[in-house]
Every structure is written in C-alpha cells, then in structure tokens.
Amino acid sequence: MEETITLHDKKFRIMIPAEKIDEAVSAVAARINADYADKQTPLFVGVLNGSFMFMSDLIKKIEFQNELSFVKLASYEGTASTGEVKSLIGLNTPIEGRHVIIVEDIVDTGESIDHMIGELERHHPASIAVCTLFFKPGSYRKQRQIKYRAMEIGNEFIVGYGLDYDQLGRSLKDIYVVTE
Incomplete structure (x- = not known):
C-alpha cells in the first residue's frame, strides 16, 4: 500500500485502509440481511461506475436470494458535482411490487x-x-432517508475502491484523500 499517490495533477494520501472498508461492508451487509431475509428476491441496483467494487463485496456477504442490475448516472466533473444528473444507462428489469436496494459508492x-x-x-x-459506502452528512441537501450507510465522512474528495478522479484511482483497494 502506497501512503501517497499522484493522479493527474493532484496528490492523495491514504485515508481508509482496505481492512476498515471490509469491516464496514460486513456491518452494513449484516443489517441488510436482517431486514430483507423474509422478502421475496430483492433487487440490488448498483450505480455505475463507482459502486462496482462495493456492490461486488457487498453482494458476496448477502445471505438471501436476490437479483442484480446496474444503472449509470453522471453528475461529477473533476472533483466537483455539476448539480445536474444525467441518466446514461437505464434499468431494464421490471421492478413493480419488488423491494429495491440502490447501491451507491458515495452520497x-x-x-443523483x-x-x-x-x-x-x-x-x-x-x-x-439506499445503501451507500460513504455518506457526507455535511453536504447532503435532500430529505430522502439514506438507510444503509457503511461509513460517514466529511467533505473530503476521495478516490479508490471504485471512486475516481477523472477516471483514475478506481482500482485502488484503499481510500485516498486529496491533499492538494
């Protein structure tokens, strides 16, 4: 594990090691297992691209029958939200009458x-x-409940474990925070 990395024009330092991420994923999976064990085949909907690592690790810890699907949204350019959400790839699975769990990398x-x-x-x-790996309570401006929060963080810009900075950093197993 490298303590600091450079992506494009920015430097990042390690913030959350992979072991802590795995502990948080296990804890949130346990809560979902308890809440959905008696539901008929819930549908997990991962939001691409950022949630792919979280979704993969989360679903391995789910103990009930389920289905998976993905959607792709875009609202970021560089390190900032554009404030505009674009649907890029839609859901092709019927969801009427089904229990749906949205899996996000960060809220x-x-x-979005x-x-x-x-x-x-x-x-x-x-x-x-909604199940998110990271929740930023200091940035959240909506009223909808974010029921499953694996971790809460401040307003830092982070990369790794699926999260990127202009498409770089997604494959990092740890979470890094921008330093400059």
Missing part, C-alpha cells in the same frame, strides 16, 4: 440519489432503500 449532495429514486418510484416498487 454527498443527494442530487434523489433523481434516481424519483425515476424508480414511477415504476411502483414495493420499497426502495
């Missing part, structure tokens, strides 16, 4: 997750819950 302002929940609600699922 900060809430714009608010947009996505609004879109999914039009298809009349039985329920919608």
Whole structure:
C-alpha cells in the first residue's frame, strides 16, 4: 500500500485502509440481511461506475436470494458535482411490487440519489432503500432517508475502491484523500 499517490495533477494520501472498508461492508451487509431475509428476491441496483467494487463485496456477504442490475448516472466533473444528473444507462428489469436496494459508492449532495429514486418510484416498487459506502452528512441537501450507510465522512474528495478522479484511482483497494 502506497501512503501517497499522484493522479493527474493532484496528490492523495491514504485515508481508509482496505481492512476498515471490509469491516464496514460486513456491518452494513449484516443489517441488510436482517431486514430483507423474509422478502421475496430483492433487487440490488448498483450505480455505475463507482459502486462496482462495493456492490461486488457487498453482494458476496448477502445471505438471501436476490437479483442484480446496474444503472449509470453522471453528475461529477473533476472533483466537483455539476448539480445536474444525467441518466446514461437505464434499468431494464421490471421492478413493480419488488423491494429495491440502490447501491451507491458515495452520497454527498443527494442530487443523483434523489433523481434516481424519483425515476424508480414511477415504476411502483414495493420499497426502495439506499445503501451507500460513504455518506457526507455535511453536504447532503435532500430529505430522502439514506438507510444503509457503511461509513460517514466529511467533505473530503476521495478516490479508490471504485471512486475516481477523472477516471483514475478506481482500482485502488484503499481510500485516498486529496491533499492538494
């Protein structure tokens, strides 16, 4: 594990080691297992690209029958949210009457997750819950409940474990924070 890395024009230092991430994923999976064990085949919907590592590790710890699907949204350029959400790849799985768990890498302002929940609600699922690896309570501006939060962080810009800086850093197993 490198203590510091450079991606494009920015330097990053390690913030959360892989072992702590795995502990947080296990804890949030245990909560989901307890809440959904008696539900009929819940659908996990991963938000690409950032959630792919989290979704993979999370789903390995889920102990009930489930299905997986993915959507792709975009709201970031560089290190800042654009404030505008673009749906790039849509959901092709029917969700009417189903329990849906959205799996996100990070929820900060809430714009993307608010947009996505609004879109999914039009298809009349039985329920919608959000599971995020990282939640930024200091940035969150929406009213929707983020039920499953693996970790809460400040307003730092982070990369690794699926999160990127202009497409770099996703494959890092640890979380790094920008230093300059």
